[in-house]
Amino acid sequence: EDKVVQSPLSLVVHEGDTVTLNCSYEVTNFRSLLWYKQEKKAPTFLFMLTSSGIEKKSGRLSSILDKKELFSILNITATQTGDSAIYLCAVGSYRLDSGGYQKVTFGIGTKLQVIP
């Protein structure tokens, strides 16, 4: 059974702090690792990583994947109150019998609260 485990489950920081969110996984036929941000409604896509050791960056957010150790981290520097959200890690994998569809397994998420 595919599994995605995130830690910590929740985190409270002050504005300006740097945070690191962790994601470890066990999946068959790994294809990609994805990070989403979920505020009050729909998850929105942040990053997709497919290769080890290559950092993806978008402003104050960055992420890296280690395919040997089966984990990824999401870093947020100089946090702002607008970063408060649940951050979801997901892993894409392929199945030979699914007509090309690639299953995406989600972790429970890390709830980040940034206080002024």
Added chain:
Amino acid sequence: NAGVTQTPKFQVLKTGQSMTLQCAQDMNHEYMSWYRQDPGMGLRLIHYSVGAGITDQGEVPNGYNVSRSTTEDFPLRLLSAAPSQTSVYFCASSYSTGFSKNIQYFGAGTRLSVL
């Protein structure tokens, strides 16, 4: 650009009632999926479709039906609602080629309560 549109946003049902959650996307995505999100469980796949006329079960399909008559629409039917189906339901769509298959675009969700 509307993206993925879900209706209704909220719904309260009595046990045994049936209903249909609507989902439409305007991005011409081939792949569409339904997930439910429960506290402590994360997003779990109910059903998915790889194109019009083709659907398959995800990991929690019992009590739900789907059909895909057009590329744009992917309704989810609850046949006889049970309290265990109280959840937030998300519809998602994605491209059908390369790594883009894994990037899901989500609707705003439907919060369903079954009494």
